[in-house]
Amino acid sequence: MPSPLSRRHFLAASAGVVVTACGKKSSPDVSVKRRSESKALNIILGNQPPTYVAGIEERVAFIVLEGKKPTSNLDIEVGFKAAGGEYGEGVKAVAHRDGMEQRPYYLVRQTFATPGFYQLGINVAGGSAEAALQAVDPASIPTPIPGRAMPAVKTPTVTNPMDVNPICTRSPVCPWHEVGLDAALAEKRPVALYVGTPARCVTKTCGPVLDVLLDVKGPFESKVRFVHLEVYKSLTGEDTIAAIDELKIDTDPWLFLVGADGVVRDRYNGPIDRKEATEGLTRLVS
Numbered sequence: 001m002p003s004p005l006s007r008r009h010f011l012a013a014s015a016g017v018v019v020t021a022c023g024k025k026s027s028p029d030v031s032v033k034r035r036s037e038s039k040a041l042n043i044i045l046g047n048q049p050p051t052y053v054a055g056i057e058e059r060v061a062f063i064v065l066e067g068k069k070p071t072s073n074l075d076i077e078v079g080f081k082a083a084g085g086e087y088g089e090g091v092k093a094v095a096h097r098d099g100m101e102q103r104p105y106y107l108v109r110q111t112f113a114t115p116g117f118y119q120l121g122i123n124v125a126g127g128s129a130e131a132a133l134q135a136v137d138p139a140s141i142p143t144p145i146p147g148r149a150m151p152a153v154k155t156p157t158v159t160n161p162m163d164v165n166p167i168c169t170r171s172p173v174c175p176w177h178e179v180g181l182d183a184a185l186a187e188k189r190p191v192a193l194y195v196g197t198p199a200r201c202v203t204k205t206c207g208p209v210l211d212v213l214l215d216v217k218g219p220f221e222s223k224v225r226f227v228h229l230e231v232y233k234s235l236t237g238e239d240t241i242a243a244i245d246e247l248k249i250d251t252d253p254w255l256f257l258v259g260a261d262g263v264v265r266d267r268y269n270g271p272i273d274r275k276e277a278t279e280g281l282t283r284l285v286s
Contacts, residue, residue, distance in 0.1 A: 040067060043122065043131040046105065046270030048251055050133035053145050054115045061096075061270055062120070062131070063105045072097045072104030074124045080110055083117040090123065098274040099212040103205060105271045142248035146266055150191070150258045153246045155180040155229050164233050164241055169199030170210055176228040181243065184225040189260050190284045192224050195244070196253035197231040206253045209272050213255070216278045223285045257284045 046061035060078075063070050072095040079087035097104035112118060112135030121130045144150050156164040157180045167177050176194070184191045194213055196206035210228065217226060231252050233239045255268040257280055266280055 041065070041122075041124070041127055041129040043120065043129050045120070045131055045133060047133075048270070050131070051141075052110075052112055052133060052135045053138050053141055054112045054135040055138065056146055057109050057111045058135075059107065059266070059268060060110050060120065060133075061105050061107050061268075062093075063103070063271070064122070064129075070102075070104055072106070076106055077123045078106075078108050079121050079123075080112075081119050081121070082114075083119070087119075087121055093122070096271070096273040096276055099215060100208060100271050100273040103203075103208065103271050105273075107276065144247060144256055144264045144267065146264050148264055149262050150181075150185060150193070150256065150264050151247060152182040152185045152262070153243045154182050155227065155243045156241065162242065164230065166235070167230060168228060169197050169230060169235065170207065171199075174210060174214060174228050176226045179225060179227065181227050181229065184227050185258070185262050187225055190224045191256075191258040192220075192226045192281065192284070193229060193256040193258065194227070194253065195229045195231065195247075195249055195256075199235060200232060201252065205271055209253045209255070212272055212274050212277055216274050216281065220281045220285060224281060255280075257281070259284065 042065040044063040044065065046059075046063070052058040052060070064074060064076065065071070066074075076093040077090040078093045079090040081087045091108055093106035093108050095104060095106055115135050115137045118133050118135060119130050120133060122128060138145060138148075154162070156162045156167045156177065158167065158177050160180070161167050166173070168174055181191070181193060192213070194210060196210055198207035198210055201207060213226070229241065229243055231240055231244055231249075233241055251269065253270065255272060255277075256264055257266045259265050265284055268276075268280070
């Protein structure tokens with residue numbers, strides 16, 4: 001059974017580097033060319049490194065570049081295959097762009113039956129492309145995953161910043177630093193934990209995703225406790241907040257949706273648009 005693919009090992013096998021989720025290390029891009037050099041079709045997976053959990057339904061979000069420009073105008077069919085195997089039946093990928101017009105993405109849901117290495121393949125008019133990914137045993141994933149209790153760690157708040165300055169790098173600051181994660185879980189109601197550092201996000205994705213969540217929060221605020229957790233202790237240093245280390249998170253942005261029982265219902269890495277965020281929060285409170 002393969003161990004989780006490290007960034008270093010995956011990068012060594014990849015053709016280039018394009019980051020879709022920020023982190024303390026660089027992340028890979030896998031691409032296949034089509035048509036002409038100027039119309040190369042690139043797949044950038046939302047999870048970075050591209051590691052998913054075997055045995056549960058996973059969100060597989062990916063950006064498609066035509067040349068260097070993200071597109072959401074293609075009719076895309078997606079298939080998956082295990083290393084050395086054949087592609088299964090294709091499904092249509094859904095384009096998402098509401099509130100993420102500069103960073104549109106496609107989405108499918110997939111259950112990887114067993115741990116191992118897989119290929120994601122897409123078919124479009126005029127060509128195709130593939131990207132490598134890995135599914136791993138849930139026991140090897142240290143971060144919160146669906147079906148697992150969210151650790152009740154302390155996170156910085158306005159009244160207890162825990163030596164973090166600033167506690168929110170959004171401008172203006174968001175309102176989700178009044179209650180820490182530990183206190184939010186103790187309230188015994190659903191929690192939406194957003195992990196992202198808008199001012200230091202390499203891909204400029206963290207800020208737009210936070211804005212998306214702020215845009216859709218209205219119908220849910222009476223039922224869901226929203227908590228925003230930054231990554232770094234300061235605007236310039238590399239020291240991470242204690243809660244980030246305790247949760248074993250090394251990329252951002254992440255959104256974790258947690259039930260009133262404290263169990264993670266869903267998780268989202270990388271871009272999220274208004275439609276997908278609204279659908280996820282609706283399921284959370286249903």
